[in-house]
């Protein structure tokens with residue numbers, strides 16, 4: 001038996017983990033395709049793409065090869081005053097596939113920094129435009145945009161960020177409703193900085209699906225009010241909604257598009273904030289002080305970018321959005337019998353995501369529902385890695401998941417409802 005969990009428990013501190021009550025972590029020794037391998041030889045189907053990142057499958061050979069090759073040639077170089085082929089090639093490739101009208105790729109490391117950079121670009125652009133009072137973003141109820149301070153401020157404080165609430169800057173929060181957004185933008189007037197959303201699918205909120213009409217209406221409202229729209233496609237990007245980008249599915253172009261997770265196929269930390277030329281030009285000036293003072297040590301790391309190039313090629317070659325759509329539909333088919341089940345509400349699917357809300361007793365609802373850890377444990381016993389968002393049980397597996405594996409994920413979700421609810 002591996003002593004890894006014991007050693008881990010002595011020296012590490014895990015994200016989103018209550019060490020006071022949670023079982024020791026799973027000792028993972030390998031991963032291939034849709035499967036994780038544990039130290040005792042057990043195999044687990046990764047039904048959540050390891051936090052929505054793994055796009056093609058674990059240790060996808062094409063990406064591994066790209067990583068090896070690039071690491072041997074050029075491992076790392078700063079991206080201020082220097083450039084390299086993988087960063088430029090990935091930016092060129094991205095600009096061909098993101099919604100038309102976006103033209104500048106700013107790299108960073110993860111989803112939070114992609115959003116943080118986007119918000120800072122917008123805020124600073126207002127200073128450059130001599131409208132510094134435009135400081136208030138509008139964001140959605142239930143929004144989650146990451147864990148750095150700007151991203152936290154844009155996110156709904158409940159349930160994650162209440163401890164930091166006094167330190168957050170002002171954000172106006174609205175439901176995904178065009179009338180409410182219009183009212184907020186009208187009310188804010190010359191104080192509105194922009195509107196931020198996870199288009200079509202709010203992940204951490206509990207896999208909440210919104211209408212394409214709302215995304216289109218929001219785009220029109222931002223244009224009418226002269227404020228930029230920031231689309232956080234950290235989770236929805238690269239096919240998760242059944243289209244390459246949720247914005248593309250809704251037929252709109254945001255002013256800023258935030259990407260991470262699937263950008264490197266989920267293999268390495270890499271993010272991009274893709275902006276319009278108009279926004280970029282706000283920073284062009286003969287005064288050096290008007291540059292964008294944001295960057296990270298590993299901005300545009302060559303190895304991560306090379307993996308990103310390989311991942312984007314695979315995504316297009318294999319039509320990953322269509323593949324994910326089939327997987328999501330297959331899981332949903334298995335869940336369908338639960339639609340009329342009183343233990344469950346709102347069985348749904350969008351692209352590669354299938355979810356259901358559990359009916360739980362009053363007082364046990366939301367992210368901290370006691371159902372989540374019980375289900376997680378029972379799912380592992382059934383050979384599937386699931387991580388409910390509180391009382392929301394969902395799956396979002398990688399694109400290599402076979403029809404049989406997708407069926408097994410759906411069947412396991414049904415069995416968990418049967419046994420635990």
Ligand SMILES: Cc1ncc(COP(=O)(O)O)c(C=O)c1O
Nearest residue numbers: 110111112144145146203234235
């Ligand atoms: C929509 C969205 N934005 C931002 C983030 C933050 O990304 P990261 O965890 O890579 O910082 C996440 C993470 O799940 C996300 O789902």
